[in-house]
Amino acid sequence: MIKTLHKYASPMHFHAVARAWSAPLLWLAAALFLAGLVGGLVLAPADYQQGESFRIIYVHVPSAWLSMFAYLVMAGAGATSLIWRVKLMDAIARAAAPLGASFTALALATGSLWGKPMWGTWWVWDARLTSELLLLLLYLGYMALQSAIDDRRAAARAGAVLAVVGVVNIPIIHYSVEWWSTLHQPATITRLGAPAMATSMLIPLLLMALAFQLLFFALLFIRVRSELLEFEQRASWVREILRQARSR
Amino acid sequence: MSSALREFFAMGGYGAFVWSSYGLTALLLVGNLVLALRRERRVLRELSMRASVGAEHDAA
Amino acid sequence: MTPRRRRMVTIGLLIAGMALATGLILQAFEQNVMYFYSPADIAAGKAPPDRDFRIGGMVVDGSVKRDPESLAVTFVLTDYQHETTVQYTGILPDLFREGQGIVAHGRLDTSGRFTAREVLAKHDENYMPPEVADSLKKAPPGATP
Numbered sequence: 001m002i003k004t005l006h007k008y009a010s011p012m013h014f015h016a017v018a019r020a021w022s023a024p025l026l027w028l029a030a031a032l033f034l035a036g037l038v039g040g041l042v043l044a045p046a047d048y049q050q051g052e053s054f055r056i057i058y059v060h061v062p063s064a065w066l067s068m069f070a071y072l073v074m075a076g077a078g079a080t081s082l083i084w085r086v087k088l089m090d091a092i093a094r095a096a097a098p099l100g101a102s103f104t105a106l107a108l109a110t111g112s113l114w115g116k117p118m119w120g121t122w123w124v125w126d127a128r129l130t131s132e133l134l135l136l137l138l139y140l141g142y143m144a145l146q147s148a149i150d151d152r153r154a155a156a157r158a159g160a161v162l163a164v165v166g167v168v169n170i171p172i173i174h175y176s177v178e179w180w181s182t183l184h185q186p187a188t189i190t191r192l193g194a195p196a197m198a199t200s201m202l203i204p205l206l207l208m209a210l211a212f213q214l215l216f217f218a219l220l221f222i223r224v225r226s227e228l229l230e231f232e233q234r235a236s237w238v239r240e241i242l243r244q245a246r247s248r
Numbered sequence: 249m250s251s252a253l254r255e256f257f258a259m260g261g262y263g264a265f266v267w268s269s270y271g272l273t274a275l276l277l278v279g280n281l282v283l284a285l286r287r288e289r290r291v292l293r294e295l296s297m298r299a300s301v302g303a304e305h306d307a308a
Numbered sequence: 309m310t311p312r313r314r315r316m317v318t319i320g321l322l323i324a325g326m327a328l329a330t331g332l333i334l335q336a337f338e339q340n341v342m343y344f345y346s347p348a349d350i351a352a353g354k355a356p357p358d359r360d361f362r363i364g365g366m367v368v369d370g371s372v373k374r375d376p377e378s379l380a381v382t383f384v385l386t387d388y389q390h391e392t393t394v395q396y397t398g399i400l401p402d403l404f405r406e407g408q409g410i411v412a413h414g415r416l417d418t419s420g421r422f423t424a425r426e427v428l429a430k431h432d433e434n435y436m437p438p439e440v441a442d443s444l445k446k447a448p449p450g451a452t453p
Contacts, residue, residue, distance in 0.1 A: 026281075041256075041270075042256075045437035045438070045439075046260065046437065046438070047435050047436070047437070048436055048437060048438040048440070048441035048442075049403060049408070049431055049432075049441075050403065050431060050435075051260045051261075051262065052259040052260035052261075052262050052266060053259070053260070053262035053265060053266060054435060055259070055266050056265065056266055056269045057435070059269050059270060059273040060269070063273070079319055082315055082319055083312060083315045083316050083319060084312065098283075099280065102276055102279075102280055105276075106272065106273060106276050109269075109272055110269040110272065110273065113265045113268055113269045113272075114265065114269070116265065117262055117265050117401075117402055118401065118402065118403050118429060118431060119401060119403070119428045119429050119430070119431075120400075120401030120402075120403075120404075120426075120427065120428045120429055121426075121428055124343070124428070125343075126343040127341050127343065161322075164319055164322060164323060165322060165323070165326050167323065168323065168326045168327050168330050172330070172334075180338075180341045180342050180343065181342050181343045181344050181345075181346070181364055182343050183343055183344075183411055183428060183430055185430065185431055185432055185433045186432075186433045187433060188433040188434070188435060191433075196432075196433050196434040196435065197434070197435040197436070198435060198436040198437055198440055200437070201435050201436070201437075215277060218281075219280050219281060219284050222281075222284040222285060222288060223284050223287070223288075225288055226284075226287050226288045226291040229288075229291050229292065229295060230291055230295070233295050233298070233299075238295065239299060241292075242292065242295055242296040242299050245292050245296060246296055
């Protein structure tokens with residue numbers, strides 16, 4: 001068991017896996033996007049309160065979920081790397097940061113575009129929006145740290161500590177709408193009991209969420225490949241890949 | 249444009265908000281893919297340049 | 309303890325300490341983290357008397373009175389325990405309607421009326437097509453016949 005773990009955690013092996021899986025994941029995500037878009041924009045009925053504007057949910061909620069998921073990936077990889085000193089985990093954390101940052105920015109932007117017509121404002125400083133903005137700052141801080149520290153090992157370790165400390169923000173984002181009074185409404189899907197959403201509206205949302213998730217993994221794999229090549233540039237397997245790339 | 253299509257794009261008067269959300273999403277998702285692939289190409293190019301310089305060095 | 313175990317414990321303590329510190333800070337600033345006060349908070353005297361704050365609640369059915377000459381409007385907010393009357397002059401958001409949650413920003417006058425500078429609509433976590441909403445209205449779930 002430990003042996004197979006070691007094999008998969010070896011940079012060479014993971015690079016090969018990431019290379020094999022990114023394209024199929026991309027195609028699968030594209031197909032799910034198509035289905036989710038048709039379902040969300042055409043087939044789903046308008047909402048009884050919000051009319052057609054609620055269709056923003058199909059891009060807002062998946063990106064908001066991913067913004068937190070990517071952080072858990074980054075912090076989990078960071079913690080693993082701090083404890084077990086696995087090089088692969090540094091590469092995963094570094095690859096997850098820009099993706100997480102962009103999905104957080106997207107969640108904030110689409111939320112704003114939804115808030116203006118429905119709430120009557122682009123932005124409020126309530127607990128949900130503020131903690132999500134803090135998440136963006138955590139990602140940006142991690143990325144700044146990575147580019148400011150030249151030594152890769154030191155950068156990875158400093159980043160991992162920041163990521164692990166910042167993980168406290170994730171439950172705050174999720175439960176902010178329950179713990180405090182906020183303008184943002186409470187959870188529809190990720191709550192105890194049945195989702196408070198008609199099935200015809202829910203299915204496209206789940207399709208879109210899955211599409212975003214698969215796309216995230218495809219992008220993560222592509223980014224991890226670059227990180228691994230840089231981390232391991234002296235290793236013989238990297239030289240082999242470079243030789244193949246040149247002869248092509 | 250047929251009226252059904254026009255109605256679809258109008259999104260009940262919320263067209264500007266809905267379509268800019270979807271447009272922004274498309275831009276960001278495609279942009280992420282392009283950036284990730286470009287970075288990999290750049291890393292490959294840089295490393296292979298450094299490797300060939302190193303190889304000449306070893307030969308000398 | 310092996311170094312690996314020691315690192316594991318350090319990280320555990322780091323997260324626990326951070327959670328504790330954040331919890332204490334949020335506890336201390338609870339009034340600021342709360343986005344709005346409810347009419348019951350106001351009745352209990354928790355709301356600041358001489359500065360702006362936000363009030364949130366449901367617009368009572370039939371309470372909205374619009375001035376036909378101007379954009380002035382008054383309505384009653386409830387949290388099903390207490391009520392507060394709100395007056396406002398300006399354009400209301402699309403989702404503002406009776407029976408819907410709203411958040412108003414302004415201040416309380418001595419008579420207990422709330423004068424709002426800004427009114428935002430709050431929507432709930434339920435999404436359904438209009439037909440379903442209509443049939444639910446006719447037969448609320450759990451209603452005894």
